[in-house]
Amino acid sequence: MERDHNEDRNAPVLTGTQARQAITPHVTRYILGIGLLLVIIAFCLIYLFRRVHF
Numbered sequence: 001m002e003r004d005h006n007e008d009r010n011a012p013v014l015t016g017t018q019a020r021q022a023i024t025p026h027v028t029r030y031i032l033g034i035g036l037l038l039v040i041i042a043f044c045l046i047y048l049f050r051r052v053h054f
Contacts, residue, residue, distance in 0.1 A: 017023055
């Protein structure tokens with residue numbers, strides 16, 4: 001019982017925003033970038049701390 005791919009021709013076509021039913025704020029990319037930067041800084045500090053004390 002394979003589904004016929006032609007059945008979806010009458011399906012409604014939605015834009016990305018309509019399908020999500022929300023908008024995505026552009027602040028998300030800044031939050032991800034700041035978080036990544038903080039993780040990189042934290043790992044550098046851990047590396048330097050361990051190198052000095054051992």
